[in-house]
Amino acid sequence: MIDWIAEPLSHGTTVRALVEIAILGVISGAVGCWVVLFEVSYSAESLAHGMFPGLVGAALLGVPLLLGGAIGIILAALLIATISRFSGDEADTAIAVVVTTLFGLGVLMALSPESPPGIQSLLFGDLLGVGDSQLAASAAIGIVVLGILWLFHDRLLAIGFQRDAGPSFGIRPGFITALLLALVALTVLVGVQGLGNLLVAAILVGPAAAARLVSRRIGPMMLTAVLIAVIAGVAGIYASYYLRTAAGASVVVALLACYLLAAAAAAIPVKSRVTAVRISS
Amino acid sequence: MLDTFSLPFVQEGLIEILLLSIPAGLIGSWIVLRGFAFHSHAIGTASFPGLVLADGIGFSAALGAFGAAGVFTLLSALLARSKQTAADSVTALALVACLATGVILASDVFNSGANVDTLLFGSLLAIDSSDIWLAAAAAVLAVLTTLLFGHHWLAKGFDEDSAGRLRSGSALFDTALLTVVAVTVVASLSAVGALLISALMVVPAATVRLFAHRLPILQLVTIALVVVEGTFGLWLSVETNAPPGATIAVVSGAVFALAFGARALGQRSGVRPLAVATALLALTGLAAGCSNQSTGGDGPKVVATTTQASDFVSEVGGDRVNLTGILQPNTDPHGYEPRPSDVMAVADASLIVRSGGHLDDWTEDLIRDSGSNAKVVDLSRDLPVKLHGGDDHAEVHGGKHESDAEDFDPHWWQDPLNVQAAAAEIVTGLTGVAPENASFYRGREHRFNVQIDRLSKGIKNCLKRIPANDRKIVTDHDAFGYFTSRFRIKTVGTVIPALTTEAQPSAGDLADLEETIRREGVKAVFPESSVSPALARAVARDTGASTDYSLYGDTLGPSGSEDATWLGSMKANADAIVRGMSGGRFGCFEVSDG
Numbered sequence: 001m002i003d004w005i006a007e008p009l010s011h012g013t014t015v016r017a018l019v020e021i022a023i024l025g026v027i028s029g030a031v032g033c034w035v036v037l038f039e040v041s042y043s044a045e046s047l048a049h050g051m052f053p054g055l056v057g058a059a060l061l062g063v064p065l066l067l068g069g070a071i072g073i074i075l076a077a078l079l080i081a082t083i084s085r086f087s088g089d090e091a092d093t094a095i096a097v098v099v100t101t102l103f104g105l106g107v108l109m110a111l112s113p114e115s116p117p118g119i120q121s122l123l124f125g126d127l128l129g130v131g132d133s134q135l136a137a138s139a140a141i142g143i144v145v146l147g148i149l150w151l152f153h154d155r156l157l158a159i160g161f162q163r164d165a166g167p168s169f170g171i172r173p174g175f176i177t178a179l180l181l182a183l184v185a186l187t188v189l190v191g192v193q194g195l196g197n198l199l200v201a202a203i204l205v206g207p208a209a210a211a212r213l214v215s216r217r218i219g220p221m222m223l224t225a226v227l228i229a230v231i232a233g234v235a236g237i238y239a240s241y242y243l244r245t246a247a248g249a250s251v252v253v254a255l256l257a258c259y260l261l262a263a264a265a266a267a268i269p270v271k272s273r274v275t276a277v278r279i280s281s
Numbered sequence: 282m283l284d285t286f287s288l289p290f291v292q293e294g295l296i297e298i299l300l301l302s303i304p305a306g307l308i309g310s311w312i313v314l315r316g317f318a319f320h321s322h323a324i325g326t327a328s329f330p331g332l333v334l335a336d337g338i339g340f341s342a343a344l345g346a347f348g349a350a351g352v353f354t355l356l357s358a359l360l361a362r363s364k365q366t367a368a369d370s371v372t373a374l375a376l377v378a379c380l381a382t383g384v385i386l387a388s389d390v391f392n393s394g395a396n397v398d399t400l401l402f403g404s405l406l407a408i409d410s411s412d413i414w415l416a417a418a419a420a421v422l423a424v425l426t427t428l429l430f431g432h433h434w435l436a437k438g439f440d441e442d443s444a445g446r447l448r449s450g451s452a453l454f455d456t457a458l459l460t461v462v463a464v465t466v467v468a469s470l471s472a473v474g475a476l477l478i479s480a481l482m483v484v485p486a487a488t489v490r491l492f493a494h495r496l497p498i499l500q501l502v503t504i505a506l507v508v509v510e511g512t513f514g515l516w517l518s519v520e521t522n523a524p525p526g527a528t529i530a531v532v533s534g535a536v537f538a539l540a541f542g543a544r545a546l547g548q549r550s551g552v553r554p555l556a557v558a559t560a561l562l563a564l565t566g567l568a569a570g571c572s573n574q575s576t577g578g579d580g581p582k583v584v585a586t587t588t589q590a591s592d593f594v595s596e597v598g599g600d601r602v603n604l605t606g607i608l609q610p611n612t613d614p615h616g617y618e619p620r621p622s623d624v625m626a627v628a629d630a631s632l633i634v635r636s637g638g639h640l641d642d643w644t645e646d647l648i649r650d651s652g653s654n655a656k657v658v659d660l661s662r663d664l665p666v667k668l669h670g671g672d673d674h675a676e677v678h679g680g681k682h683e684s685d686a687e688d689f690d691p692h693w694w695q696d697p698l699n700v701q702a703a704a705a706e707i708v709t710g711l712t713g714v715a716p717e718n719a720s721f722y723r724g725r726e727h728r729f730n731v732q733i734d735r736l737s738k739g740i741k742n743c744l745k746r747i748p749a750n751d752r753k754i755v756t757d758h759d760a761f762g763y764f765t766s767r768f769r770i771k772t773v774g775t776v777i778p779a780l781t782t783e784a785q786p787s788a789g790d791l792a793d794l795e796e797t798i799r800r801e802g803v804k805a806v807f808p809e810s811s812v813s814p815a816l817a818r819a820v821a822r823d824t825g826a827s828t829d830y831s832l833y834g835d836t837l838g839p840s841g842s843e844d845a846t847w848l849g850s851m852k853a854n855a856d857a858i859v860r861g862m863s864g865g866r867f868g869c870f871e872v873s874d875g
Contacts (some may be wrong), residue, residue: 011792012823039370042319049476083541092318092369093490096483101534103476107527127748128791129815131822202377209370237788246388246785252381259374266365 004010008241013128020130020138020194021233021251024187024203027142029226030149031187032208033218034180037160043093043181044079045201046099047188050076052106060109066137070189077185081178127237127247130194138190145186152179157218199248203229206255210262232258285519290624290650293413294405294525297472298511300416301481304423304465306504311454311458311488312494320357320459323376325466327353329383337386341494341671343415346470350463353379376812387787403474405515405525406619407646412471419461419468426461427500430454444574465836473526479531485510488537491544510536519621579603581714584630586641588837589694590660592847596729597707601718605630608641608836619647627651631714634707637661638691640835658710660703666696668762675831692834694847695764697737701730736848737767740855743869744768747862753801754858755826757809757817760834770858776816791820798824805861809834829865830857 035044054072058065076098084094149156159176180243184204191200210223236251243250285291312321331349335342357375361368469481484501485506493499514529521528580601585591591606598604605621605626627633628651635644635660648657661667668690693699708726712719744752750769754761758777765772774794778788798806798820806821808814808831822827832854836843844853856868 008788008792011788011795013791013795013819014788016819017788036367039367039369041367041373042322045319045373046322051363093313093483096318096322096479096614097355097487097534097537100477100479100484100530101537104480104527104530104534108523108531126785126816128786129819131815131818161844174439203382205370205373206377209366209374209808213365241788241792244389244787244789246384247788248785249381249384249388252377253385256374256378256381263360263366275575 007240014237014241016130016135017127017131017194017237017247018234019135020127021237022230023135023142024191024195025139025207025229026226026235027145027190027202028187028200029207029211029229030146030222031183032204032206032229033158033211033222033225034149034160035184036208036212038177038180039185040177040181040195041201041205043077043096043184044188044204046095047073047076047181047185048192049103049106050099051101051102051192052187053102053109054106056106056109066193068188070186071191072102073185073189074182077181078178081174081181085174085177126263127195127199127251134193138193141186141190145183148183151197152176156180160218181192195248195251202252202255205234206259207232210259213262213266228258228262229255285516288519288625288628289652290406290408290622290628291515291519293408293650294472294515295512297405297408297413297416298515299508300413300420301465301472302504302507303420304461304468304778305481305485305507306500306502307423308458308465308720309482310462310490310500310503312462312483313486313490314496314499315458317459317462318479319372321462321466321482322479323354323372324350324463325470325478327376327379328467328475330468332388333383333386336428337390341411343411343467343471345462346467349379350467354459354463358830384785389787403469403477403526404619404714405469405472405518405529406621406624407643407650408471409646409649412468413446415468416472419465422461422464426457430457431496455659467674473529477526477530477818480533481507481511484530484533484537486538488533491540506536522620522622524620561719580718581632581633581711582626582630583634583711584626585634586644586654587636587835589847590636590641592837592845593660593694593700593703594707594711596847597704597722597726598711599721599725601715602711602722607647609840619643620866623647624651627655628654629653630655632710633657634710635659636694637693638689640691656710656713658706660706661691663694663702663706664693664699665702666699666763666767667693668766690759690762692760693763695761695851696767697733697851698767699763700847704729704733731786732848736851739870740768740851743855743859744770745860746867751802751804751862753803754861755803755820756834757807757814757863760809760832761832764854768855773797773803774804776820791816795820795824798826804864805830807832807861827861827865828860832857 009018032044035041042225046051051069051073054068054070054075055065056068057072058068061068080091080094083097084091092255155176159173187204188200191203195203207225207228208221210228215221215224232254235252235255237247239245239254240250245253286295312318328346328349330550331345331347331352332342333345334348335345353375356378357371360366360371360375366374367541395484466478466482473480486503487503489499489506493502510533511529514532515525517523517532518525580598580603582603582605583594583598584605585594586605587608591608594604607623607626624647627647630653633644633648633653633655635641635657638661644657648655659864694703705725708722711722741800749769753773754765754770755774755776756772757775759772759775761772764770774792774797776791797803803824803826804825805827806817808817808828812829812832818828820826833844834851837847837850838853842847852870856870860866860868
């Protein structure tokens, strides 16, 4: 059994993938709870496309790609917040407008002969190709995101559970929503770097949605989500090691399995669960 | 402006856009009112596994997309039953489940997915009659359902309370709405692709929604806006030689920004639209700087698909051929999207030279779309050496295994013998369209053959300096089978486990590869010039192998450099491989370092 666990750890690519997924699991488990409470899953899924023009622009200007991607994705988040605030429509529509336009712009910019080959693949990333500098960047962004979450915890909580209550506490809901979208943007940036935009939505939404099913209060919910994200991420990489399935997709399957388990657990009425415990004790 | 629309392929694109404007207006308005933007985006993207399956088993892509859309809708309906998870989370989870299935199918079941991304991205320049029928069906369905169910949806869209009173049938109406959304999205896939579907389905309706407050007005004005944006975008893309889908997305985004700004400022001046239109033109002009170039030679008009095919034609044809190459150097041919100038060049050509196999299987679409009746030379058809796709690299002899035609490794130009055969094919093709130049072409072919012989000998001599036991390499994807089997080099493994660059490796495969590299003492892993080197670097980091030498696999080097010709790129590859295998001690042909 110990051999079984230790064997993958003798390979550098697998170890780095495990560390990356653990870092990402902690960040996105925590941010994901707010994504689920504020119902901004669409942003989590689509923001990655919005950073395309930023990436191409950075490549053309010769500045680091991560910087360009960060500027592009945060700009996209702020545009979404602005449009959804002033147009009065669902945030969904604003996201569709912003992301589609930015992605189209990125495609046009990438036609320039100076744009480097394979820039599109930066949008998709690969879990097993993560390098040490990427791990360091992920950890640094993670610390920033968790710090901001901690600072604004009460205000996020006030708006998240009761959207109308904000003004009476002197909190501006528009600002808090924009802040959350920026945090989602940073998390997506970390995720896309190593894992591709496919996995980002899974790890941001899956664990938090599962945690929401089994816990009512925000503290336990965040803890559960982080645990689920990290455990499912690690399990997915072990599956990819032993079953030889594509790494990113395996993690997604593990995350979805956790959600389905939580849904099944939540579907059993509380009363019968209590009875079951009594009988067994 | 009217000139542009007299081109047949532009007319087909225009018909497609006009047909799609009807569902985009009628149903797009509902998508915006009901907040279904995420759902409609997701249903398009979720078609991925259906497309992989259709490609792998071999049935129609539209059918695959419909199937996947059906599974996605069912999955979100099932997950939504618990009612404890918000609708948007459910959509995200169902989408991710579909995507993960697609990646696993592409990487672990079919080891392919070659045609998938052209379908995910779509193009108005590659519309065929079945796409137009599908769009027409979506239009009819949209009109019918709007007439039948429109007032029920209205009750729910604007006022959830009154919808409650209509509850009896509301699930049925919702199902009808979601079905029409699915049909419309699948019909638009081939036009704009999954990632830009909102450019038709959401953005125009959202723009009109800023001003319109009554549903019929919203729907009709949206139809008109899609027609205007689509026609303008298509025209602009042809004029500036940009991909039409992205152009339409940027045009509709700019119109939205304009409308949004006008509403926010509470004014509607006429100057502003003009300013935005100018900015738009400038922006797309930026993208147009990189049109493919014709050599302007004196002779028959020839189009070549890949960079290698292009080079062979110019070696043989010299200045007595007017050559247009479609793929640009250093781009990955697996992710090609046709541009207007490509279709026009094909329409004008009297001879089309293609490399063959899945690398340029979009050629057929281009030829059909342009209405061209040029002669087509498929260089891969009668090669002296043909290898199977996949790991075994068993040899197939040209022409004998017709049933395996689809299954061969398309990187045949890595073997010099094949290139000599291809040159002969090109001479036959060129002579067919310009018999007066026959002796000129034959003379150049002879000269080229001498150069190829000298190259082969040079590579062989150079490789002699490497002990037989050290002739082992690891490449990025499986593009060098012909080279290694010709020059007796052992390919110990590849980082991406397939012939295409789109599959994803597993942790176990990479661990095995690292093991093999250590055991066999492989000194270098060779990334490819057109593929992101992250994975190759990760493997090299662990094993201590070097990744300093990259190879030209699917494409030749950047234009202007010595590696822009096939001869140059073969020399560079041989030099890189020998340097890699000798630990950097020596190379071939005295090519400069770096």
